């Protein structure tokens with residue numbers, strides 16, 4: 054275990070099993086629909102990859118980079134589009150792939166823009182859900198794990214850009230924040 058980690062909240066094995074389960078559900082729900090998976094950089098990468106590893110249907114994926122969060126533990130209300138989609142989502146079955154839905158601010162900003170392009174459908178899948186922190190009415194259709202109001206790192210989630218590569222989701226030791 055990484056020296057800065059106090060506790061593993063969700064193990065690699067739990068993540069693997071959950072991704073197999075979610076991928077089976079998506080393969081069923083999106084059979085013959087050629088969905089477009091949209092990931093928000095950079096946190097989505099491990100989850101998107103593992104999910105696709107187990108998804109046995111035709112699909113495409115694309116990325117967006119929207120900055121609403123500047124590497125600390127508090128949420129900023131401002132945002133910027135750093136990288137927009139390359140794909141045309143009109144008429145497509147869009148599935149947004151998130152690492153975590155916390156306050157819902159990111160999705161609240163981007164959903165109206167995506168919906169205005171008239172996708173055939175638009176749903177959200179998130180590895181982690183922190184419903185206790187929600188400020189906006191965002192409801193993911195597919196949820197990996199519901200977690201309490203704790204700051205977590207690993208499997209895509211960072212603190213100051215570190216720990217994204219950990220194969221589990223965990224809590225940082227207090228000294229890291231000092």
Ligand code: IMP
Nearest residue numbers: 122154155156157158159204205210211
């Ligand atoms: P939102 O509050 O739903 O907009 O979440 C925005 C982003 O905040 C997420 O995509 C993460 O990048 C980041 N975030 C929220 N909670 C955590 C956490 O516990 N650890 C690391 N990043 C987080």
Ligand code: MG
Nearest residue numbers: 093096152153
């Ligand atoms: Mg994110």
